[in-house]
Amino acid sequence: MKKSVFLGALTVASLTAGIAAAGTLDDVKARGKLNCGVSTGLVGFASPDANGKWEGYDVAVCRAVAAAVLGDNTAVEFVPLSSKTRFTALASGEVDMLARNTTWTFSRDVDLKLDFVGVNYYDGQGFMVPKALGVTSAKDLDGATVCIQTGTTTELNLADFFRTNGISYEPVPVENNAESQQQYLSGACDTLTTDASGLAATRAAFENPGDHIILPEIISKEPLGPLVRHGDNEWGDVVRWTLNALISAEELGITSANIEELSKGTNNPEINRILGTEGNLGEMLGLDADWAKRAISSEGNFGEIFEANIGEKTPIGLARGLNAQWTEGGLIYSPPFR
Secondary structure (H helix, E strand, C coil): CCCHHHHHHHHHHHHHHHHHHHHHHHHHHHHCCCCECCCCEEECEECCCCCCEEEEEHHHHHHHHHHHCCCCCCCCCCCEECCCCHHHHHHHHHCEEEECCCCCCCCHHHCCEEEEEEEEEEEEEEEEEHHHCCCCCCHHHCCEEEEEECCCCCHHHHHHHHHHHHCEEEEEECCCCCHHHHHHCCCCCCEEEEEHHHHHHHHCCCCCCHHHCCCCCCCCCCCCCCEEEECCHHHHHHHHHHHHEEEEEHHHHHCCHHHHHHCCCCCHHHHHHHHCCCCCCCHHCCCCCHHHHHHHHHHHHHHHHHHHHHCCCCCCCCHHHHCCEHHHHHCEECCCCC
């Protein structure tokens, strides 16, 4: 395992070196389309609807970037990527960015030469079991078979958790979320482990979601967020500040309902700077003055995107929790727009 990860890092680092000077912002403008890497299908976060249109919490970030850069939130080529292929696809230039339930870690940032531009979901790893199994704690899973996606941080966290608690398990490796659902529902494993948000999204897609419970233990920190390649800071700034615009819009009360009115000018200078009626932030990014207005108008501010895709009134049913604004006791926070 260590050998394969090391070789993978070398490959990605080499690819990154060749791509770094490409100028992704110019490439995206010239192409007229953003290539955005997403999951292979996770309801609520990134999945195609019945008409093949991609939708979800991570998809909304891709669409906001496309709106900011290209003026069209539909100008996105969504590229489904597995846990194993996602980093190579980004490093090789197959995609311009990833928005795919990916945890910000030291080795991915430093060794794989990738840049996380922020956090759009603070998560943690959990376990789901059939209610009929009668298990109420992850510490009761001694000897359990566990469905686990390979090439993920969850695979490593799983080994740490069982070792720390002196209990054993038998891994059942799976490639993607679809296979993990299939294996879990067929009884090939006693429990499924991944990010708690992913478990909630997976359970929501079951025919009888009430037959399954998510155990109380959260065994890791999983800060998930969009990422780009090292070495292209101009592009990194565009993606980073697009995400920050969505976050700041919620904090400042800019919504999809009032953005047109607010964009005429207000007595709040930060709102005016974000919406382009004061200053030249767009010019600094290589974009026009309305870049953030378009991004926010795409699918709403950060809170609107959360509630529409994964919030408590959706089948996913996630509370804001750590993902509330810092002003509401959460961890969501944008640097100032000045």
